[in-house]
Amino acid sequence: MSSVPCSTCGNPALFVCSLCPSDDLASAAKYCSEACQRSHWPTHRQEHASATAATPAAASPSNQTNDYDPDCDSTALSRQRLQQRKEPPKQEEEEAAIRVLDSDTIDDLKYYLSQIYSIVKPVVACIIFAILWVKLLNPPSQYYDHAYTSPPDIYALNYGGGNVNSNVTNTVINPGRETTEQQHADLLMALKTLGSVVAATVVIFVLFYFNCMKVYSVWNLWFHYSWYLGLFTYSVSVSLLWLYLVPFDYITFFFLLWNFVAGPLILQQSYLVVMSSLMVCFIFLCIHVDNPAVPPITSWILLALLAVWDLIAVLCPYGPLRLLIEASQKHNREIPAILYSAGPTTMMASPDPSRSSQGKNQQQPNNNNTNDNDDDDEDGNGGMKLALSDWISTSSVTIALLTGLNFTIFLLVIWRKALPALPFSIAFGLLFYFSTGVCLVPFYGNEARAASSG
Amino acid sequence: MANETQDTQQQQQQRSKDSKDPLDVAKPEDILLMAKWYFILGCAFLPFMWLVNFVHLYKVSQRRKHELSPSVSTYLWMSLGGCIVWSIIIFTWLGLYQTNRTQWGAFGDAISINLPLGQ
Numbered sequence: 144m145s146s147v148p149c150s151t152c153g154n155p156a157l158f159v160c161s162l163c164p165s166d167d168l169a170s171a172a173k174y175c176s177e178a179c180q181r182s183h184w185p186t187h188r189q190e191h192a193s194a195t196a197a198t199p200a201a202a203s204p205s206n207q208t209n210d211y212d213p214d215c216d217s218t219a220l221s222r223q224r225l226q227q228r229k230e231p232p233k234q235e236e237e238e239a240a241i242r243v244l245d246s247d248t249i250d251d252l253k254y255y256l257s258q259i260y261s262i263v264k265p266v267v268a269c270i271i272f273a274i275l276w277v278k279l280l281n282p283p284s285q286y287y288d289h290a291y292t293s294p295p296d297i298y299a300l301n302y303g304g305g306n307v308n309s310n311v312t313n314t315v316i317n318p319g320r321e322t323t324e325q326q327h328a329d330l331l332m333a334l335k336t337l338g339s340v341v342a343a344t345v346v347i348f349v350l351f352y353f354n355c356m357k358v359y360s361v362w363n364l365w366f367h368y369s370w371y372l373g374l375f376t377y378s379v380s381v382s383l384l385w386l387y388l389v390p391f392d393y394i395t396f397f398f399l400l401w402n403f404v405a406g407p408l409i410l411q412q413s414y415l416v417v418m419s420s421l422m423v424c425f426i427f428l429c430i431h432v433d434n435p436a437v438p439p440i441t442s443w444i445l446l447a448l449l450a451v452w453d454l455i456a457v458l459c460p461y462g463p464l465r466l467l468i469e470a471s472q473k474h475n476r477e478i479p480a481i482l483y484s485a486g487p488t489t490m491m492a493s494p495d496p497s498r499s500s501q502g503k504n505q506q507q508p509n510n511n512n513t514n515d516n517d518d519d520d521e522d523g524n525g526g527m528k529l530a531l532s533d534w535i536s537t538s539s540v541t542i543a544l545l546t547g548l549n550f551t552i553f554l555l556v557i558w559r560k561a562l563p564a565l566p567f568s569i570a571f572g573l574l575f576y577f578s579t580g581v582c583l584v585p586f587y588g589n590e591a592r593a594a595s596s597g
Numbered sequence: 598m599a600n601e602t603q604d605t606q607q608q609q610q611q612r613s614k615d616s617k618d619p620l621d622v623a624k625p626e627d628i629l630l631m632a633k634w635y636f637i638l639g640c641a642f643l644p645f646m647w648l649v650n651f652v653h654l655y656k657v658s659q660r661r662k663h664e665l666s667p668s669v670s671t672y673l674w675m676s677l678g679g680c681i682v683w684s685i686i687i688f689t690w691l692g693l694y695q696t697n698r699t700q701w702g703a704f705g706d707a708i709s710i711n712l713p714l715g716q
Contacts, residue, residue, distance in 0.1 A: 392694050395687065402645040 150187070151179035162191045184246050621657065625665045628657065632672040639676060644683035647676035 149156040156173035160180065163171035172187050174180040623631075635650035651673050658669050 390695065390698060392698075395691060395694070398642065398687070402643055 147173055149173060149175035149179050151175075151183045154179075160187065181246060185250060188247065621661070625661070628654065628661075629666050629669050632658075632669045636672045636676055639679065644680045647680040647683075650676045651680065 147156045148154065150172045151174060154175040156175050158174045158176075158180070160172040160174070172180075172183060172190075174183065632650060632654055635646060635653075639646035639650060654669065654673055658665055658673055
């Protein structure tokens with residue numbers, strides 16, 4: 144009686160992998176039990192790489208194994224019993240909708256989990272930066288010692304120098320932002336921003352599809368990118384300078400700006416982080432720079448629009464981002480990693496068939512648009528509650544963001560499709576924000592009153 | 598002496614295979630190109646670029662001294678020198694500006710971005 148060893152443990156094998164070609168039994172994988180087949184599957188599946196089977200092929204206790212144990216009727220009987228025992232569980236498993244138990248899905252999960260860590264780091268760094276900028280630029284009103292003059296209007300871009308004789312040091316347009324025209328203008332700005340994001344996505348897709356990536360070459364991208372970065376840095380820095388009463392001259396300012404922007408774009412990663420945070424801040428600034436108590440309707444609208452756009456772009460069959468992914472998979476062309484660092488145009492997470500480190504770059508341009516606008520509304524609530532509610536809302540928003548991100552990645556593994564990264568994060572962030580607003584703030588109000596009266 | 602250089606070369610090759618730093622496995626021509634390009638770019642009023650050039654490539658140039666061409670070091674030291682010169686210029690100018698801004702009258706205001714109240 145010749146006993147063939149199991150490929151995994153070396154015990155006498157009773158089953159053959161049903162995917163292995165049946166005419167070449169010598170090289171087929173043989174197993175003594177289903178457990179051994181499961182554990183051998185991760186390595187063995189590479190031999191069946193062309194097959195799209197996600198489940199390990201049913202071990203077939205077929206006629207072939209008769210060749211190995213022709214003499215033993217008892218083993219034939221036990222094989223029968225084994226066979227019967229094995230069929231039903233296999234069918235149940237295959238019918239189960241969740242395929243999480245499959246070993247390659249587990250592998251994917253592990254891989255994505257390990258990537259989550261590398262993704263979470265820059266996301267957290269970006270959040271911290273954004274919070275930093277926002278806090279610096281929007282201190283509680285009692286710290287404004289020049290609160291009676293309005294801060295510089297970013298749109299006017301009309302600073303200093305000129306009117307030394309006038310009473311207003313910096314020329315300003317419409318400080319109040321309360322007239323309906325101004326609100327319309329804000330809304331228009333939000334729409335314009337969204338429009339530019341949409342347009343950029345479409346352009347990139349078109350260029351990629353027609354294989355004109357040479358046209359949209361590194362040079363162009365660099366230029367486009369540094370323009371954004373420069374603009375945001377300019378606005379943020381000017382506000383900072385104004386706020387902290389630091390005099391600065393144009394020469395040095397533009398020199399430093401030029402260095403900051405044009406220089407180390409090579410170190411893309413950290414710059415993406417900084418730039419995303421700046422962009423968040425820019426959006427925040429454009430929309431309600433003067434009056435912290437005014438609810439930033441336009442930033443909500445922008446958030447909502449971005450989430451909707453993200454959903455459309457990724458999930459709908461003709462959405463540009465989805466088409467992009469499909470085109471890349473079809474032509475087997477790698478989307479250049481530079482594309483994924485093209486700032487605000489890519490807001491999606493997609494399963495990474497080639498498992499390269501592109502996954503890291505993909506998710507950075509990120510979720511950070513979402514929710515650092517949120518924690519600022521707490522500022523208007525007065526100095527005493529400021530620190531605590533601030534911290535709570537900030538941390539809860541951060542947690543919400545990260546939860547959304549993890550959730551998205553988890554779904555990625557299960558659905559194996561390109562997914563929009565924003566909506567979940569936005570949803571979670573809003574949920575947390577409103578819930579803390581509803582639950583915690585009145586609580587603090589009571590406490591504060593009790594503390595001040597008691 | 599020949600044995601020593603051979604040993605260090607072997608060590609280096611071993612190290613370049615082991616290390617994860619992409620600079621270690623890059624070809625010498627590539628590193629030279631990088632140093633040169635960063636240097637040229639930095640000539641466009643970008644001393645920060647020079648600084649980055651120096652910091653980024655200095656250790657590698659020391660580690661792989663034998664393989665890389667000597668002009669890499671030249672570029673690096675020139676970048677560092679240029680960066681220092683620029684820094685001196687900038688700080689001098691800043692000092693001048695900050696102290697003398699109010700005395701320069703209209704010219705001082707014209708080149709200012711913002712005018713703090715009461716100063």
